[in-house]
Amino acid sequence: xxxxxxxxxxxADAALRRLRALGxxxxxxxxxxxxxxxxxxxxxPHEEILSERERISGATLLLEGWAMQVRxxxxxxRQILDFLLPGDLIGHxxxxxxxxxxxxxxxxRARICPAPDPMVSPTLDHAYRMSLALDEAHxxxxxxxxxxxxxxxxxxxxxxxxxxxxxxxxLATDGSFAMPATQEVLADLLxxxxxxxxxxxxxxxxxxxxxxxxxxxxxxxxxxxxxLLGWHPVxxxxxxxxxx
Amino acid sequence: xxxxxxxxxxxADAALRRLRALGxxxxxxxxxxxxxxxxxxxxxPHEEILSERERISGATLLLEGWAMQVRxxxxxxRQILDFLLPGDLIGHxxxxxxxxxxxxxxxxRARICPAPDPMVSPTLDHAYRMSLALDEAHxxxxxxxxxxxxxxxxxxxxxxxxxxxxxxxxLATDGSFAMPATQEVLADLLxxxxxxxxxxxxxxxxxxxxxxxxxxxxxxxxxxxxxLLGWHPVxxxxxxxxxx
DNA sequence: CGCCCTTTTGACGAGCTTCAATTCTGGTGG
DNA sequence: CCACCAGAATTGAAGCTCGTCAAAAGGGCG
Numbered sequence: 001x002x003x004x005x006x007x008x009x010x011x012a013d014a015a016l017r018r019l020r021a022l023g024x025x026x027x028x029x030x031x032x033x034x035x036x037x038x039x040x041x042x043x044x045p046h047e048e049i050l051s052e053r054e055r056i057s058g059a060t061l062l063l064e065g066w067a068m069q070v071r072x073x074x075x076x077x078r079q080i081l082d083f084l085l086p087g088d089l090i091g092h093x094x095x096x097x098x099x100x101x102x103x104x105x106x107x108x109r110a111r112i113c114p115a116p117d118p119m120v121s122p123t124l125d126h127a128y129r130m131s132l133a134l135d136e137a138h139x140x141x142x143x144x145x146x147x148x149x150x151x152x153x154x155x156x157x158x159x160x161x162x163x164x165x166x167x168x169x170x171l172a173t174d175g176s177f178a179m180p181a182t183q184e185v186l187a188d189l190l191x192x193x194x195x196x197x198x199x200x201x202x203x204x205x206x207x208x209x210x211x212x213x214x215x216x217x218x219x220x221x222x223x224x225x226x227x228l229l230g231w232h233p234v235x236x237x238x239x240x241x242x243x244x
Numbered sequence: 245x246x247x248x249x250x251x252x253x254x255x256a257d258a259a260l261r262r263l264r265a266l267g268x269x270x271x272x273x274x275x276x277x278x279x280x281x282x283x284x285x286x287x288x289p290h291e292e293i294l295s296e297r298e299r300i301s302g303a304t305l306l307l308e309g310w311a312m313q314v315r316x317x318x319x320x321x322r323q324i325l326d327f328l329l330p331g332d333l334i335g336h337x338x339x340x341x342x343x344x345x346x347x348x349x350x351x352x353r354a355r356i357c358p359a360p361d362p363m364v365s366p367t368l369d370h371a372y373r374m375s376l377a378l379d380e381a382h383x384x385x386x387x388x389x390x391x392x393x394x395x396x397x398x399x400x401x402x403x404x405x406x407x408x409x410x411x412x413x414x415l416a417t418d419g420s421f422a423m424p425a426t427q428e429v430l431a432d433l434l435x436x437x438x439x440x441x442x443x444x445x446x447x448x449x450x451x452x453x454x455x456x457x458x459x460x461x462x463x464x465x466x467x468x469x470x471x472l473l474g475w476h477p478v479x480x481x482x483x484x485x486x487x488x
Numbered sequence: 489c490g491c492c493c494t495t496t497t498g499a500c501g502a503g504c505t506t507c508a509a510t511t512c513t514g515g516t517g518g
Numbered sequence: 519c520c521a522c523c524a525g526a527a528t529t530g531a532a533g534c535t536c537g538t539c540a541a542a543a544g545g546g547c548g
Contacts, residue, residue: 053476071388074474079391081384093380094338094373101381129338136337137345139383140325144315146390147435148323151504182526191391196504198528214513230318232297395536426494440536442496458545 012037012113015063018087018169022130029124032116037063040113043106050091050104058114059092065110066180068189069102080189082138083107083162083181087169089115089131108180138165146191151200154190157229159210159219179217256281256357259307262331262413266374273368276360281307284357287350294335294348302358303336309354310424312433313346324433326382327351327406327425331413333359333375352424382409390435395444398434401473403454403463423461 016033019025025033040063043049049067050056067084081102084090090104092115118125141161145154162179166172183201184194192200204210209225211218219225260277263269269277284307287293293304293311311328325346328334334348336359362369385405389398406423410416427445428438436444448454453469455462463469 069384071384073388073392077392079388081387094376095370098377101377102384126339132338133342133345136380136383139380139387140313140315140346142387143325143383143390144317144323146387147433148317148321184526189391193505194527195506195529198526199504202528428494437537438495439497439538442494443536446496 012063014169014171015061015087019127021168022127024123025127026121026123029121032120032124036061036113036116040111043110043112045106045108047106048103049106049112050100052100052103054100056091056098056100060090060112061115062086062088062090063111063113066107067104067110068107069104071102078188080185082142085165085169086171089128092128092132107185151192151196153229155197155200155204156209156225158190159217160225160229160231163219175219175222177217179212179215256307258413258415259305259331263371265412266371268367269371270365270367273365276364276368280305280357280360284355287354287356289350289352291350292347293350293356294344296344296347298344300335300342300344304334304356305359306330306332306334307355307357310351311348311354312351313348315346322432324429326386329409329413330415333372336372336376351429395436395440397473399441399444399448400453400469402434403461404469404473404475407463419463419466421461423456423459
């Protein structure tokens with residue numbers, strides 16, 4: 001079992017919570033996820049899950065821990081495209097003979113398992129599609145962050161995104177959550193240097209916007225920060241439509 | 245007919261070429277596209293095709309002209325997320341009851357039609373999936389551009405992307421293509437100001453990297469520029485697998 | 489021909505980077 | 519239990535890229 005994660009819950013617990021939040025799952029879907037999670041395997045930090053431009057064998061479900069999609073330029077500059085959190089799908093895509101569009105590396109110790117086939121239940125298929133739509137929303141948000149926000153806004157906006165995403169999996173409440181990324185990792189995601197991120201973070205602490213110590217992040221006024229950044233709930237689609 | 249576009253070709257010509265480049269289309273697919281293109285309609289520049297957070301009625305196919313996915317911050321800052329070029333699908337997504345993830349506006353005069361239902365042919369369905377995968381690749385490329393490239397690299401990288409995308413639809417050859425975007429539009433896509441874009445462009449002209457006048461852009465050494473930026477062909481998937 | 493949008497230019501300032509050194513922290517072994 | 523170590527956070531000084539403001543020049547279309 002991974003340190004810092006409750007042992008009273010099944011290994012798929014957070015992931016299951018997230019998928020259920022994306023759409024009601026029927027018994028078949030839940031059983032399939034629980035079955036898949038028994039074939040999970042544990043990864044150390046910085047282990048590669050997918051390699052850019054290599055074939056993907058099948059979709060993977062991230063059960064515990066964080067991972068990141070990464071792209072590295074010829075001269076070594078690194079851009080982190082997105083974080084992957086418990087319950088996120090890795091290498092899930094739209095086509096046969098798929099090829100990884102980016103490298104995926106664990107950030108922390110992590111547990112993964114093969115993602116159950118969406119054919120087992122239309123509700124699971126729906127949840128997967130929602131997950132894909134959310135991925136796209138995250139990319140668009142990241143583009144906006146990098147293109148048109150300053151360092152302070154980028155950092156705050158990222159924290160708000162992480163809070164909402166982790167809350168889906170039950171891993172964040174009351175504006176606070178476990179934050180395993182280093183400032184250097186944040187810098188590579190936000191298109192900044194770790195030195196500058198550090199200065200921004202210190203200012204945010206001074207202003208009382210956040211608290212961050214020992215891997216635990218606290219957002220002090222969610223509502224105020226959200227409308228500072230023009231937040232509105234991500235709403236990619238309605239719930240799984242029920243037949244009346 | 246739209247000025248500057250050959251009148252000897254059907255209105256769906258460039259779009260059809262692009263989709264055929266994404267995977268061999270069978271007769272049913274081609275017929276469906278040609279049928280859909282007879283129900284096309286013409287839009288003026290700056291007309292809205294989709295509105296963020298509103299319901300999408302169905303996917304749209306861009307036949308001629310350019311459009312752009314846009315997001316506007318509360319204080320008016322604008323980020324262009326991506327350009328949409330002839331043959332691109334608009335509002336194509338993974339789920340029922342879909343909601344637009346961003347606003348889509350025409351950049352030039354444009355012609356659109358309802359995208360034919362992918363159910364008419366598995367080859368068409370495959371082309372649509374390829375198109376989705378390419379969209380994702382464009383987002384990731386845009387994130388990398390904004391996060392880890394300087395102004396000069398961003399501009400060059402964008403031009404190379406546009407060249408490759410337009411070439412798919414037969415709208416670019418020998419390193420040159422019609423470029424309808426203003427420098428201000430480029431700035432809003434590349435996360436810069438139009439003043440700075442202007443200075444970068446002038447430098448590129450002086451260095452002999454590009455020529456750009458009267459809406460026509462020329463890249464002077466594709467190969468050299470490509471490996472300057474670590475280019476490699478976008479390869480999201482194999483062609484439609486043929487049954488042996 | 490004249491208007492409006494786009495491009496271009498200049499001067500100045502701010503935000504972020506770079507480099508380098510120092511302090512802190514959590515984990516390890518004696 | 520404490521000394522030690524490596525990675526992470528922090529600090530300072532200096533400089534460059536890019537933004538801002540403002541004004542002028544160009545170019546296409548009615």
